[in-house]
Amino acid sequence: MRDIHTDNYCSSPRTPNARLRRRSNEIPLEISKSNGNHLLINDKYKYRSMWIRAYSSLWMLASVSLIIYMGHLYIWAMVVIIQIFMASELFNLLRRANQDKRLPKIKLLNWHFFFTAMLYVYGRILSQHLVNTVISDKFFFRLVSILIKYQMAICYFLYIAGFVWFILSLKKRYYKYQFGQYAWTHMILIVVFTQSAFTVANIFEGIFWFIFPASLIAMNDVAAYFFGFFFGKTPLIKLSPKKTWEGFIGASVATMIAAFTFANFLGRFQWLTCPRKDLSTGWLQCDPDPIFQPESIPLPALISHWLSWKEIAVLPVQWHALCMGLFASIIAPFGGFFASGFKRAFKIKDFGDSIPGHGGFTDRMDCQMVMAVFVYIYHQSFVAAQDYSVEMFLNQIMRNLHSEEQLVLYKKLGQILQERHFIQS
């Protein structure tokens, strides 16, 4: 009986979840006081599962580090691959084998929509980068410009083709199942592609904006695990019975401190902070953004009495890092709760089993997805917005517009300013 408790954490041959969950809800009061005992009850299984988890975590960490070293384009490729696996897991999730046999082309239709979404999303984000890459070659430049001009129309036609195909493939007694699958496909693609679109946009703004939030989430997870391991007593939310308030609060504090210091460390690398304006893979040189240039802040008198430092050098990005740390510890876990609730609603244990000890890709990415979207929106609104100045717009105009377009812009701006003067005077 007791063995079944310990299998709550990681992957193991599927046991009846309903029984497990009810039992874990009934028992916590007596076990919670001796949470330390509960976890050490079955030494053998607990440490073995922690070993498996640690082992695969190390592998994931190592491969992510390698890819970051290799550059933006490879990170993008990694994101795309992770996405394909996630979509595969999710497509398979609510499929029913017997009904699928009569509807052979559903899988193909799903991947058609997947391909269309990929073309649309990455076309929008990377169009400017693609243009900058081929800007020297006249033929490719023209080809790429045409493709970008009609990108929206191409994706729309692909989508409509899929839509028409879906309607023509509706079979008499399977209407409800097919519509359900159609809606499910759309929801998956929206969830998967929104967050990956924002992730890729973050990457090309500077690897910092990808690696920093991702590591915050990982740190938050690990810190919550260990705080819960040692101090966990009061359960946090019914959806995830193994999460505790002590783990949550301890992890929040740890994450905020780690955010402040880690941002200082990461902000010193040009490889991580420079934006990539095209699709090349070589080394990056750039003028570091003012946000990454250290400012000296004099410490208040009492601290400088205790320690020997009179002032500390703080990168302005560290203040932004505090906000990100706050979000990562308080709101991002809701992504995990959502995934837990979803798994309970549909009575599944894990989204997949690609990663030993962790479940599927979606299990790892659930909090990351929420964080990636937040970081992109935060960056666009609070970080990049500070750059808006006359200089920046002049650069944009010179760089992105042809001379005729520049003249058009000049005349239009002149008209607007004239009208304004006329009305005001």
Next chain:
Amino acid sequence: MQKDTSTTAPSTTSGRIRHRKRSNEVIPEVSKANGTQLLVNDKSKYKSMLIRAYSSIWMIGGFILVIYMGHLYITAMVVVIQIFMAKELFNLLRKSHEDRQLPGFRLLNWHFFFTAMLFVYGRILSPRLVNTVTSDMVLYRLVSSLIKYHTVICYSLYISGFMWFILTLKKKMYKYQFGQYAWTHMILIVVFGQSSFTVASIFEGIFWFLLPATLIVINDIAAYFFGFFFGRTPLIKLSPKKTWEGFIGASVTTIISAFVLADIMGHSKWLTCPRKDLSTGWLHCDPGPLFKPESYSLPGWISHWFPWKEISVLPVQWHALCLGLFASIIAPFGGFFASGFKRAFKIKDFGDSIPGHGGITDRMDCQMVMAVFAYIYHQSFVVPQSLSVEMILDQILINLTFDEQEALYWRLGEILQQGIQRKS
């Protein structure tokens, strides 16, 4: 018994299934006498046609009035239609039994609806809003800061809805709640996707909203009458009352009327000028090369028969042909989708707001597909690629202060002067 498979009478679900099977079985023998089938029960057939015609006339009348009043009022009409559609669809798959145990859930739906509306219309209308208040300094600053943080505001609203949803998950209702959550998202995407494109088209010029909508209506009516008189071979199992004759006849009619209507509408400045701000007065603009007539000389044999030597064609009429082609061939699939959906979930109509036609979603199903196509077509093939100019200009107006804008203007002037001098 085999009389009306058409609308009106609030029939029961079982009656409907019986109708469908019978209509599928009976069609081979009746199809030859489709005229007699439709005339079988004169009384109720003509009565239902009358009800349908009556509400159609009211809809068309109201529609024309709103078009006369202007862009802002059309947008308001679109918003109102949207609210009704969302309401119909939200109510559709709700189960009252579960709902009683989840009191705050309906509010959550409307929270997401409000967030979506703020996001979508904020994005589309923000450049126009900026242009409206560009003379007043206080309002300008207020509006600019709202627009700068528009995305953040909408995101925060969405995330709070997301957290609210998770905190209200109740133990035995997980599946129902997740299903409702997904359903809400799908509805909002469908409704707001197409309405955002509709509103964007309106501000590009009422022509780009009115012509596609009219084409869909003409296609529907033409298909009805062609099917009424000539319909024999059924078109698709999803909608048993649609026939190939109706489909083809309607296609030809739609394409011809697209060509003609574009000519008529293209001469009205009210319909063709884009609206750059949120005012409601009269519009003056330079129509653009698309709406200026070009003369084509007719080949010899036609000018023998008819007294015209040449015809003037607006270039927009060629675009209208493409719109007509789409409206007649692809847009009906929106209707098939809605029919299939209703069958899958065993509902007769989405609602019953409009007598004779069902709910608002029943009327809008093809319009939605068309509105998206019209906007994408317009952006890709009609608008010259000066999008980047517009985008940068909008950003300049939103993000810089008045003084900075003037400084930018003068410096840009200097740079351009130097460029010109260098070339010459």
